[in-house]
Amino acid sequence: MLSLLVFVSFSINAQVAYSPLVEDIVSETTETTITELEEPLTGNVPTIIDGEEYTIETRHAYQEGNQMAAQWIFERLEEYGYEPYYHEFEDDGQNVIAEKTGTEYPEQQYIICGHYDDMPSGPVAPGADDNASGTVGTLEAARVLAEYETKYTIIFALWDEEELGLVGSEYYAEEAAANGDDIKGVINMDMIAWESQGDFECSISTNSLSDELTDDFVDVLDVYTPDIEPNYISSTASDHASFWNEGYPALLLIEDMDDFNEYYHTVDDDMDILNMEYFEKLTRAGLAGITTFAMDYFVNLQHEPIASGPETGGREAVLVTDSSHTYDSGEDAPRLYYSVDGGDYQYLNPVETNEDTLTFLIPGQSMGTEVEYYFAVQGEEDDFIATLPSGGRGISPPGTEAPDETFSYLVDEIYFANQCSNTLPKPIEDNETTYDTIEITQSGTVMDVDVKVHLNHTYDGDLNLIMEGPAEDPVALSLGNGGSGDGYINTIFDDEAEQDIGDGSAPFTGHYQPEGSLSVHDGLTMAGDWIFKVSDDGYSDEGTLNEWCVTIQYEPGFQTQVENNKATEGGMHLYPVPAKDRLHINFHMEETSSAIIEVKNMRGRTVKTLANKKFSRGHYQMYTTVRDLPAGQYLLTLQTDNKQRTKKFVVNH
DSSP: OOEESOOOOOEEEEEEOBOHHHHHHHHTOOHHHHHHHHHHHTTSSOEEETTEEEOOOBOOTTSHHHHHHHHHHHHHHHHTTOOOEEEEETTTEEEEEEEEOOSSEEEEEEEEEEEOOOSOSSSOBOOIIIIIIHHHHHHHHHHHHTTSOOSEEEEEEEESOSTTTSHHHHHHHHHHHHHTOEEEEEEEEOOOOOOOSSSOEEEEEOOGGGHHHHHHHHHHHHHHOTTOEEEEEOOOSSTHHHHHTTTOOEEEEEEOTTSOOTTTTSTTOSGGGOOHHHHHHHHHHHHHHHHHHHHTOEEEEEEOOOOOBSOOSOEEEEEEEOSSSOBOOSTTOOEEEEEETTOOOEEEOOSEEETTEEEEEEOOOOTTEEEEEEEEEEBTTSOOEEEESSOOBOTTTTTOBOOSSOEEEEESSOEEEEEEOSSOOEEEOTTOEEEEEEEEOSOEEEEEEEEEEEEEESOGGGEEEEEEOTTOOEEEEEESOSTTOOOEEEEEEOTTOSSBGGGOOSSEEEEEBOSSOGGGGTTSBOOEEEEEEEEEOSSSOOEEEEEEEEEEEEEEOSEEEESOOSSOTTOEEEESSSBSSEEEEEEEESSOEEEEEEEEETTSOEEEEEEEEEEOSEEEEEEEEOTTSOSEEEEEEEEESSOEEEEEEEEOO
């Protein structure tokens, strides 16, 4: 049996809060400001070092120019108001370090860094991309942030001897670990100025230890440098790896590794081959990241979405503001914005506040109504705004610009059902496919499907997870993800999740978007066999499928066989016409037969399949939502083994 109104999981979103201050800080970096640093560092113009003119023609570790470059970096940091120091290590290596002490958490550090030594080993090595660009990105962050307070301490680090095997950063990371330094995250910039394809992609190297840091950093990119599109790699070929080795979270920000600099480690890696617009954007990305982290512009908002259903009274919406920040409680107090059937948004203030828990009351609505809503909170000092779902803008008052995605619910005969397999556990064997079936007998129209999986396996990368519904539409949930990781632990596959399964790491826990789309089942019958398949494509690794469940949001009564019907024998009757929300379909089957029932546009293209199964002789009625169809004329066709019936109907929202 199906149980109704099963839990809807909390939406928990530790998100980047938009801050006009951060946007202003980021805008201080321009092509002009980075050019002024890049030119002398690459030897394109002479500079003044220790009071005398000098041209830095090479920064290779064994050349004099490298020591002069270190002193030039040191003098720039002094010029910005810091008290830098040389962090010396074996063989005359010297990192250049500056520190900005945090006002609230001085013992906790974020590091932004890049290496300043370069290749090739001869007397001419401009190293404009590798890695004057990352050095300039670090110096720009130091320059711009010199006048601002940050809650956490920032370490600006320029590493020596990266080209000799990460020597300088390794020495620093080992020493930091031995001292017990509390490093919350590292942003390493290495080669951020080559872009030849015009797509403005970048690569981010990360590992499981650094997932949270990376997710937050990518959210920062979405807010402040949306033109940059990240992809993910796993590389230990730069200074972030030194921190991984000591158990610190770190990431590498680097140009797109599928568009690699053809002048790498040559004398032609000079400024004339750089894409300065791209260089500016990635420098801004690093600056936005370190600023957001160090100023702690993150907000944790929690909300249990309101479930669709037939209740026409007011609906409570509860927001939990689990955060270190204090929110404005005056004129710009937290708000809930709601819209009815696509109309203009109206806002509500909380009807009750209990510490960090805010309760809003959305007015009652009539049957057939759709309500969209989102929340907005603003900092007590009017310095940031956050919405849930994320992405909204507007400050004083907060949230006047809606996010791209919102919460929504329908006031209608819609229910939730959850059913788990009762034939488990089953073994997952080498190079075999394990099948398991959940049979749903209750009728209904699918509105949304989520799938929960709990399995153990010693090498997730061997596994392919697929689910097939009653309409035989297979959906790839996860294909070969997780590498050598172990297991899917109460993993929820949900089209509305924020993270793709391919971007997660094993053991997979929480909510993920599947590789395919579960929405292929929307609008179809829920009755029938739901089949889960897990195939093991490798050897020497086995596991167990412990549990899987399907959770369905549905409209009841998709089809029923009835005693009386308005459709005469062999006929079909549709009502109401025109249809606004739902179309009711009455039809008669003269004999037992397979039948396909479809909605088609006026060109004959199928836009929705309502049924594809065998029907017994008799009268039937079913209905389907038409809210997802644009207004206009459509055809409903019923194709049996022997004949086809067609009726025209109109959708008019």
